[in-house]
Amino acid sequence: MTTSPRKIAFIGAGNMTQSIVGGMVKSGYPSELIYVSNPSQPKLDKLSSELHVHTSHNNAEVAATADVIVLSVKPQLMADVCAALRAEVPNLADKLIVTIAAGIRIEKYRQYLGDDIRMIRVMPNTPSLVGKGMSGLVADDRVSEDDRSYITEAFDGVGATLWVANEDELDILGAVAGSGPAYFFEFMASLQKAATALGFDREKARQMVQQTALGAAEMAIASELELEDLRKQVTSKGGSTAKGIEVYQGADIDDISANAVKAAVQRNQEMAKLF
Numbered sequence: 001m002t003t004s005p006r007k008i009a010f011i012g013a014g015n016m017t018q019s020i021v022g023g024m025v026k027s028g029y030p031s032e033l034i035y036v037s038n039p040s041q042p043k044l045d046k047l048s049s050e051l052h053v054h055t056s057h058n059n060a061e062v063a064a065t066a067d068v069i070v071l072s073v074k075p076q077l078m079a080d081v082c083a084a085l086r087a088e089v090p091n092l093a094d095k096l097i098v099t100i101a102a103g104i105r106i107e108k109y110r111q112y113l114g115d116d117i118r119m120i121r122v123m124p125n126t127p128s129l130v131g132k133g134m135s136g137l138v139a140d141d142r143v144s145e146d147d148r149s150y151i152t153e154a155f156d157g158v159g160a161t162l163w164v165a166n167e168d169e170l171d172i173l174g175a176v177a178g179s180g181p182a183y184f185f186e187f188m189a190s191l192q193k194a195a196t197a198l199g200f201d202r203e204k205a206r207q208m209v210q211q212t213a214l215g216a217a218e219m220a221i222a223s224e225l226e227l228e229d230l231r232k233q234v235t236s237k238g239g240s241t242a243k244g245i246e247v248y249q250g251a252d253i254d255d256i257s258a259n260a261v262k263a264a265v266q267r268n269q270e271m272a273k274l275f
């Protein structure tokens, strides 16, 4: 790391923490500087045996030890978890507080943790586990340049980072990239089912789908062409792809994606009010 190493504590060891911590350790973040707390033991066992990070059942203990606290519990638990941290951890204002929870606004965390906290909201996604994450970030105006560089570097280690202008944009980024892996897996599973329905076994169907998804994503990254033009390169006039694409366009795939993203943004906004 080019920024000074810091002790970082994850509160909650669920899917997203496992992905981020796994990716961070793989990218060279020192595991002895990573702390994770969770109520149940099995997830902690996996983290300590495979990644050699510190683990605990005690949120306040790991939070007190760390310079950076990453709040990684479900939004509906956030108020209670923060209340306990506020009661039990001294000098919260001296630490950088990061949250990966969807929806909940920085203003709300000030109510939960104190008006003097400094905070960064990160919206990551699960491909962080394999170093291909996409994380959106937004900070309050108390966060220093060094804090920004530190957290950018930590999340660059597990993929790409994109700073957004405000929390409304983070809700949109979350609906596209945070939730996005689920949309792609849904689509991939549907293609797998289509191939198995025509006689392929699941394994072979999966191989052809996942390799094609990887190839398409890598081509999109490598190319300066518009995505639409890359699509056209595959679609020979009078050929087979044109027939397949006609079916997707007939079902108005643009409309489906627009509605999916709007629904997810709306839920982020609801969670901001609820939790």
Ligand SMILES: NC(=O)C1=CN([C@@H]2O[C@H](COP(=O)(O)OP(=O)(O)OC[C@H]3O[C@@H](n4cnc5c(N)ncnc54)[C@H](O)[C@@H]3O)[C@@H](O)[C@H]2O)C=CC1
Residues within 6 Å of the ligand: 011, 012, 013, 014, 015, 016, 017, 037, 038, 039, 040, 043, 059, 072, 073, 074, 075, 077, 081, 100, 101, 102, 123, 124, 125, 126, 178, 179
């Ligand atoms: N899963 C995803 O793809 C993404 C999730 N997020 C956000 O990440 C956060 C966590 O989500 P997931 O990891 O998917 O959820 P999860 O349910 O897999 O993990 C939450 C973890 O928190 C633990 N937990 C419950 N009560 C606790 C407490 N009092 N103290 C400490 N830990 C406690 C649970 O045992 C569980 O291991 C959520 O706020 C979500 O909005 C953000 C982006 C993507």
Ligand SMILES: O=C(O)[C@@H]1CCC=N1
Residues within 6 Å of the ligand: 102, 174, 178, 179
């Ligand atoms: O479904 C959720 O609420 C979280 C946020 C983005 C992905 N998972």
